[in-house]
Amino acid sequence: MFDAEITIIGAGVVGLAIAEKLSQHISQVFVVEKHPTFGQETSSRNSEVIHAGIYYVKNSLKAKLCVEGRDLLYDFCDRYELPYNRCGKLIVATSEEEIPALEQVEQKALSNGVTDLYWMTQEEIKAMEPNIFAVKALFSPSTGVIDSYWYLKRLETNSINNGVQFAYSSVVTGIEKQTEGYQIDLNDADGHPFSFTSKRVINAAGLESFNIASMMGVNDEDLTIHFCKGEYFRIQPPKHKLLNRLVYPVPSKDALGIHVTIDMGGGVKLGPDVQYLDTNQYDYTLTPSRRKAFFESTRRFLPFLEEEDLIPEMAGIRPKTQTKDGPPRDFYIREESLRGLPGFVNLIGMESPGLTASLAIGNYVERLLNGQNDI
Structure with a gap:
């Protein structure tokens, strides 16, 4: 018996979109975030552009998820009457x-x-x-701008309404693979150590995603943030x-x-x-x-x-994940069974167009957890 079915590390736009999607069908979803509230890093310090999907390498995750996510995001904004401007x-x-x-x-x-x-x-x-x-x-x-705060707030609200539990001001200090599932160690909002078990783990930690992945031995040089x-x-x-x-x-x-x-x-x-x-x-x-x-x-x-x-x-x-003088790099989104880590999903290098693609990323992660690698 696990304390959580799924634990998502990170409450930026990607983590929130994944939580909102998975909690529609799965109970006992936890979100762990080191800041006191959601979206305090890359998700709130950007151009707030809804990208059309113009610039990315053909057949890349960035290209496919941006085009899919753009339409999903406009529909989501219309459904919940969120402010946006499809200005072009x-x-x-x-x-x-x-x-x-x-x-x-x-x-x-x-x-x-x-x-x-x-x-x-x-x-x-x-x-x-x-x-x-x-x-x-x-x-x-089809390019526009969005008020990212209200978008993130709606994702959080939907997730809470679906039963997601949020642990803000909580810093992950370790992850250990168990015979089944994973043990997650963290320092809670009061600075006290706390541990719990989770059947599956999703690393959506943004700027800290490589450090979280490294806790599980996923430390490939080309995944360095x-x-x-x-x-x-x-x-x-x-x-x-x-x-x-x-x-x-x-x-x-x-x-x-x-x-x-x-x-x-x-x-x-x-x-x-x-x-x-x-x-x-x-x-x-x-x-x-x-x-x-x-x-x-x-x-x-x-x-x-x-x-x-x-x-x-x-x-x-x-x-x-792109180096200063290196070529453009794609999102790294992978369920890590091939590394001996079943049910562990890494999302690394989630820069632009992560905001635009976020709802499509949620759909993609759900498919990965169901054993489907297609996009």
Whole structure:
């Protein structure tokens, strides 16, 4: 007899989506989270974009789960009357030399099943967003933004209504495989050690996911988490009113580039940049001196912008398995029976598009637990 049927480590958006899904059919689901409440790390420190599924490697988990998750997320928001804005996104070329890169973006999107992109001329761009500069653009009508707090809150509420028990301010200190199931050791909210047993365990610990996996001997070098910081700068009023949609440059090898994101409150911010941290420290400090770099990287398509219009907004950290100079990496989502760990599911490297894909990830983990590896 186990204390829990399933224990989920981590109450970010991925852990919450998995809890909400599994608790629809399974009782005795526990969620363990080291913070006092949900979504305190990557899930609340991001652009809050609902991605269309444009940029990811064909047939990757990121591509498939993003496209599936996008539609599920819009439906979920409609069902529970959660705030979102399906505002669309312009991916812009500011010179003729950048157009081939846009054509590559279009082909990648089509290979991922994203079929609603369309080209816009300079005149059409001006009619849609008169204050930006671009010679040509791709428009993605299925891209939007969401209020991530209310989305996470609804996932938590649904999970609680389904009987999920949450242990906040609880830090996992060890996991040990038993003859059947697993023993989980933790320090509770009062700092007291506590142990319980769980038939199955799901590691959705985000930035700590590699450390949790390592407790069970899953410590492959290519699963190492690299902390990648991204800062944001806000466009001060009144110039924030000059933009109504997301505006992205052509992507680079490492990232989508510093882009324009609107939020549900009407604000506009630029970011994130890419800063691989030397050590995996939780460094959310803001660097006002980076303002010039943000200005220089966006002035090509935001001609109205002046450096003084920008103020530091926030910083987040991505849990990347991709190294600083390495190629893009896919999500690692795997039930670890082949490692002798039946019922143990690792989710590692859950960066963007994790928010968009979260409901699809919940479905996928359910299938993995049922012995189905298809997506």
